[in-house]
Amino acid sequence: MVDTSVSLSGVRLDNPVIPASGTFGYGYEFAELYDINCLGSLSFKGTTRDPRFGNPTPRIAEADMGLLNAVGLQNPGVEKVIDEELPKLRSVFHKPIVANISGFSIDEYTYLAGRMDEAQGVAIVEVNISCPNVHAGGMSFGTDPRSAYEVTRAVKSATSKPVYMKLTPNVTSISAIAKACEDAGADGISMINTLLAMRIDIKRRRPIIANKTGGLSGPCVLPVAVRMVYEVYEAVKIPIIGMGGVSSAEDVVEMMLAGATAVEVGAANLKDPYASKRIVEALPELMERLGITRLSDIIGGAHNG
């Protein structure tokens, strides 16, 4: 009997598998297919203070072993999320929930963190300072250590729940940003958001995505994500939720060996709606095969000493 449980800042998860924000909605589409309580947690669709329609279509383009998206934080706004979406989610999901929030100013982040502090069922606040698809705010807070520090401080003052800062890979040194978040009191790091990318329609001679650029995700980014998690693990002491192309139990183990305590699964849910469940179910057998009794023992296992 293997132990797949992990702990994120005192929040115990039965297993480290968490569907990533923006790839799982508020869970219902998937709850129609299977009992989503098999998941460790769930990070719901990125929530802003005001309702947002998002970007014009096309919002999606394909890549070899991945996809680009420029949805642009479409969501019904925090009030509707707390009054309608969260209760509906909690009726089908009884595990700790990760609340993903995104803002356009420090005040907005603070407000959202305060609302999530009161929200029942929310165990962890994941603060997106890395969305590549909005033109103000979003990623700009996550590309400068000082801004990242300020957002973290502000969010920490508004909630007593664990705060995980979600970082962008579109920087020179992700470790410097992670360190700034840790210095400001962040409880953990969530990484990586998508890589800024573009595809061009060679017949129309224009970018495929209406927003021109989009965020690349899927198996093609896994090696980048693993490298970055490995680097940040050496730079900070707080736990890391690792993500970027995770599509199998093997990828989960790889991400944890790099330094992740838990793992988010994103693009894979869009290709195969059963992906997260399949990964959860494959973990115990893989652990036995690799001689792992307690999954939490392997966190950072690829580092020397």
Next chain:
Amino acid sequence: MLKTKFTVRASREIALNTWELHLTGDTSGIVRPGQFVNIELPGLYLRRPISVCDWGEGSLTLIYKVVGRGTALMAGLKIGEELDILTGLGNGYDTAESGGRPLLIGGGAGVPPLYALAKVLKGEGKSPTAILGFNTREEVFYTEEFSALGVETRVATADGSLGIRGFVTDAMEGLNYSYVYTCGPMPMLRAVYEKMSTSGQFSFEERMGCGFGACMGCSIETKDGSKRICKDGPVLKREEIIW
């Protein structure tokens, strides 16, 4: 939605760059004409959404136009090959409001979903008329299949090489109808919208991520709020469309 394996039973080119694919598998997830399926193809990350042309117990017919990498791969499928398919996606057409004489208007690759719709409407004892529009004679398909259902069928080609010369809207002249169901390229949908004198339902196309409502990749704005083409659509009522 149902995720199931289908087997290729037949695949043939029925018109210029237009292919008909017969599959066998569990079709119990498909409940309405106008729904679509999302097909996983080897080597491609995203599935390919294709509208359902016809279905029966254990059999599924798809018609698609080869326009890119995915559809080119599909045209190369061999008999016996197995495909992983999500079925029963989207809302589909609602036949409750059709009245007795619904008009079905399809343009090119938008024709296929209207075939299953025509079948259902006939089964409900209604008298549908179909207008099928194409660019040119070589692209025309399924006119005999529509006629064989007992559906009055008009064909229009833009170059006049078959049927009425002109667009589907030219073929609407002088027709009496109770409702409109349509699917086709955006300019055609817009023209039909302007021309029609009744209410109706329009099937839209959009680049999709998941195809089942999770990623918000295909959302458009409507008078009824934002809608995901894959989940709340692909069929929208005339009254809710914003052009």
